[in-house]
Amino acid sequence: MPPKVDREKCDGCKAEKESLCEQVCPGDLMHLGEDQKAFCRMPRDCWDCMSCIKACPKGALETRIPYQLGYHVARLIPMMGTNTITWTCIDLNGKVERYQYRNRGSDD
Template sequence: MPPKVDIRRCTGCAGRMESCCEEACPGDLMAVHPDTGKAYCRAANECWDCMSCVKNCPAGALETKIPYQIGYYKATLRPIMGKTSITWKCRDIYGKEFSYTCINRTR
């Protein structure tokens, strides 16, 4: 399931040659629409939920829709990137939110 784009937050990464989500996607699936200036996934059925684009968006405009096998409709997972950690914001199907912070791996 492709990431959900919050069009109010998406800036289109204006000023960059390539948007951060385009740059991060290993499948080259993300793009910025030339008319709207907002990101979208151009081949939703090819997205494998790796979340690289979600983690790389500087505007926090992308959200993972959790596959129904795990969380059913409306459950979401969103990373808040820190310098040395990621805080995962999970929302269940009833709208209840949970946060988990993990320290990033360092060399």
């Protein structure tokens, strides 16, 4: 399922030739529309790797959870730190679980 784009937040990476989501998408699916807002041009090809969601500096992208996994309220939100990533996982009942990971970084 393609990511949801918050059109108010998305600034098209300020008229960049290639926005960050476009650069990072392994399937080359994200694009900037004529209105300079990002969109997924082939929704069925997206395999929810969430790279674009992690990359978006404005926090304008959110993954859409496939219905087989969770309805409506269900959400999965990553937050990127310098060397950490935290996940907020909200299931269809609104139950929240959070995980925090330290990346196996290059410097330790």
